[in-house]
Amino acid sequence: MAALTPRAEQLLKALIERYIIDGEPVGSRTLSRQSGLELSPATVRNVMADLEDLGLIRSPHTSAGRVPTALGYRVFVDTLLKVRPLDLAEIQRLGVELVYEGSPQQLLESASNLLSQLTRLAGIVMVPRQRQAAFRQIEFLTLSHDRVLVILITDDGRVDNRVISPDKRYSPADLVEAANYFNGAFGGRTLEDVKQALLAEMQRDSDAMQRAMSTAMDMARRAFAAGEDQDEDDLVVRGESNLLKIPELGDIEKLRNLFDAFTTKRDLLHLLDQSMRAAGMQVFIGGESGYQSLEACSVVTAPYHVDGKLVGTLGVVGPTRMAYEQVIPIVDVTARLLGSALSGEHRIVQERS
Amino acid sequence: MAALTPRAEQLLKALIERYIIDGEPVGSRTLSRQSGLELSPATVRNVMADLEDLGLIRSPHTSAGRVPTALGYRVFVDTLLKVRPLDLAEIQRLGVELVYEGSPQQLLESASNLLSQLTRLAGIVMVPRQRQAAFRQIEFLTLSHDRVLVILITDDGRVDNRVISPDKRYSPADLVEAANYFNGAFGGRTLEDVKQALLAEMQRDSDAMQRAMSTAMDMARRAFAAGEDQDEDDLVVRGESNLLKIPELGDIEKLRNLFDAFTTKRDLLHLLDQSMRAAGMQVFIGGESGYQSLEACSVVTAPYHVDGKLVGTLGVVGPTRMAYEQVIPIVDVTARLLGSALSGEHRIVQERS
DNA sequence: TATTAGCACTCGTATTGCGAGAGTGCCAAA
DNA sequence: TTTGGCACTCTCGCAATACGAGTGCTAATA
Numbered sequence: 128m129a130a131l132t133p134r135a136e137q138l139l140k141a142l143i144e145r146y147i148i149d150g151e152p153v154g155s156r157t158l159s160r161q162s163g164l165e166l167s168p169a170t171v172r173n174v175m176a177d178l179e180d181l182g183l184i185r186s187p188h189t190s191a192g193r194v195p196t197a198l199g200y201r202v203f204v205d206t207l208l209k210v211r212p213l214d215l216a217e218i219q220r221l222g223v224e225l226v227y228e229g230s231p232q233q234l235l236e237s238a239s240n241l242l243s244q245l246t247r248l249a250g251i252v253m254v255p256r257q258r259q260a261a262f263r264q265i266e267f268l269t270l271s272h273d274r275v276l277v278i279l280i281t282d283d284g285r286v287d288n289r290v291i292s293p294d295k296r297y298s299p300a301d302l303v304e305a306a307n308y309f310n311g312a313f314g315g316r317t318l319e320d321v322k323q324a325l326l327a328e329m330q331r332d333s334d335a336m337q338r339a340m341s342t343a344m345d346m347a348r349r350a351f352a353a354g355e356d357q358d359e360d361d362l363v364v365r366g367e368s369n370l371l372k373i374p375e376l377g378d379i380e381k382l383r384n385l386f387d388a389f390t391t392k393r394d395l396l397h398l399l400d401q402s403m404r405a406a407g408m409q410v411f412i413g414g415e416s417g418y419q420s421l422e423a424c425s426v427v428t429a430p431y432h433v434d435g436k437l438v439g440t441l442g443v444v445g446p447t448r449m450a451y452e453q454v455i456p457i458v459d460v461t462a463r464l465l466g467s468a469l470s471g472e473h474r475i476v477q478e479r480s
Numbered sequence: 481m482a483a484l485t486p487r488a489e490q491l492l493k494a495l496i497e498r499y500i501i502d503g504e505p506v507g508s509r510t511l512s513r514q515s516g517l518e519l520s521p522a523t524v525r526n527v528m529a530d531l532e533d534l535g536l537i538r539s540p541h542t543s544a545g546r547v548p549t550a551l552g553y554r555v556f557v558d559t560l561l562k563v564r565p566l567d568l569a570e571i572q573r574l575g576v577e578l579v580y581e582g583s584p585q586q587l588l589e590s591a592s593n594l595l596s597q598l599t600r601l602a603g604i605v606m607v608p609r610q611r612q613a614a615f616r617q618i619e620f621l622t623l624s625h626d627r628v629l630v631i632l633i634t635d636d637g638r639v640d641n642r643v644i645s646p647d648k649r650y651s652p653a654d655l656v657e658a659a660n661y662f663n664g665a666f667g668g669r670t671l672e673d674v675k676q677a678l679l680a681e682m683q684r685d686s687d688a689m690q691r692a693m694s695t696a697m698d699m700a701r702r703a704f705a706a707g708e709d710q711d712e713d714d715l716v717v718r719g720e721s722n723l724l725k726i727p728e729l730g731d732i733e734k735l736r737n738l739f740d741a742f743t744t745k746r747d748l749l750h751l752l753d754q755s756m757r758a759a760g761m762q763v764f765i766g767g768e769s770g771y772q773s774l775e776a777c778s779v780v781t782a783p784y785h786v787d788g789k790l791v792g793t794l795g796v797v798g799p800t801r802m803a804y805e806q807v808i809p810i811v812d813v814t815a816r817l818l819g820s821a822l823s824g825e826h827r828i829v830q831e832r833s
Numbered sequence: 834t835a836t837t838a839g840c841a842c843t844c845g846t847a848t849t850g851c852g853a854g855a856g857t858g859c860c861a862a863a
Numbered sequence: 864t865t866t867g868g869c870a871c872t873c874t875c876g877c878a879a880t881a882c883g884a885g886t887g888c889t890a891a892t893a
Binding site: 228230231266270274283284286287288292365366367368371372382383390 | 580583616617619621627637640642720732740743
């Protein structure tokens, strides 16, 4: 009942490692042979009974071996697991997979792909949350008589484009003028700032809308409003299909929930959001995350930084029974590489050596 | 052996309809009761034997009923099926789901979502191929000392952004000048044109690169080159998870191939490309499409038009045993609605009434 | 000649029973 | 505290069986 003896710990470790390898309940005989300890199966059985009392392992049925519980994995990951960081050559090899070519979005996709290929699980990458990103430039382009394309560019290279439908008709000249004014007035300030300024402007006086610059204000207000609800694409998921061949997830119903979560993205985003606050690698095991759809899964996450600032997290989703020992360093390194690529510097290898 | 008698046709139709409903082999007794014809099971059996000889149906084993073959479905879809177009109210109801708000990309996603929700299958929407789209504007923005963000805007409202790494360093002023020159020189011409012009320019004389405008040329050349290999995002797939609960696709291996096809997108794009040439609705049944991964599936496609010009196709992917009668009109209408939304006109309802 | 009833036959599915194997828990001995 | 021994439990796989659905064929019928 009390704390784990070192011997019990070692056996738990051996059991979980074994179980992770071949996914079958581990019996006392197997364990006694490869635990490294010189113990008879009978002794191992006694210890296993203790571990079961502690809620760390359980038996699927009477005459099967034991399998780890979520709590067991927790202890394993937190205190028993020694992750060996990848060596330099390895990191460099991965580095070339993540070069900044093409659009920023493509880079995120590469990262997600990389995660999924290396771990053979599903990779998830959150789109950078740069609330403090500086506004750089806005462009208005007439698409048709009642639709205007707005292109919003931030300092970090992100480009948002939206179509809005203003009530009034504006001439192209109006729009150019509006853009110029707006770029001059707000260039360099953070998006948050700009939003606040727009809000203040709106509340000041509706008559003010009649002034010369009202076009700019009207357009900008609409453009920023249109951007509010774009959580949709804040997450890049790749390699979902890897999860199909995992025996634990053979239950179609579970798989469906999981895939729905990948499409909806809401739950996963919450989880990543949450793990961003924790600032550091995190492992959510089984139902710990609190999301129904992730019941049978574990999620390993790591935050990534751009120019020293925390901007997002990435990770992988897989079955509870995954090779944490390998997955954790991979997620870790990918986060560093992505941050590095987004920062435009390629110094990561030197930094860590 | 000869052509189908009307009676045989009717029985085939009844059999397939029945099979589509509950997915189980249909026996002679069942069929004799609900074919509408007053025939004894024995007679039905005779006809079924004929149909089997013709390769339209087959029995999974001796003592099961019959199921349609791919060829059977083909005949069914081509000559027996009467699709009832959706009524106006229905169309209008769908119309509001596809309003052009937010980015063009979001509109395509809505369409794909709509398809998948209405059919409970996977929706696929090809990104418009507007080779003849006119070049409108290009912008160069410095991201860091060696990376430049290029934003390319076409007349139809598409915005491409890419990051390139030029060999030389250009000052921001250089880049502004380059963009201005380029916009002036090429604005309004089609992308194809612009590409050709760039190619010609390059081949003319390398010394020309030293002229005043070489910056523009260098940048543009790189930008267009970077855009070459972006097939990746030419397809929007939604609702894949609907396919998980379909019993025919219970085979994990098949599912995996299918989901890989959704991620790779290459095969599906080829198929849609192909169906674009045919100009009209198309149904690919089972292996007809020629792609291994779609072996167990059917694909229903319809082209869509923007301002009268054919620019892409969309459709759904589902099991061979799908409710064609309902799926076909849904795909049809969605294609019209998407085209209409992209064209910026909302006249579709009137047009078809 | 086309249709139908009857019947023997085939084949997949579900059920049952049984034995083998794996693993446990507990007790008594070391 | 550890270990060997032993009875017990439970799953899994296999074979045997019965059942039911559906067919194909033949002969009778309209």
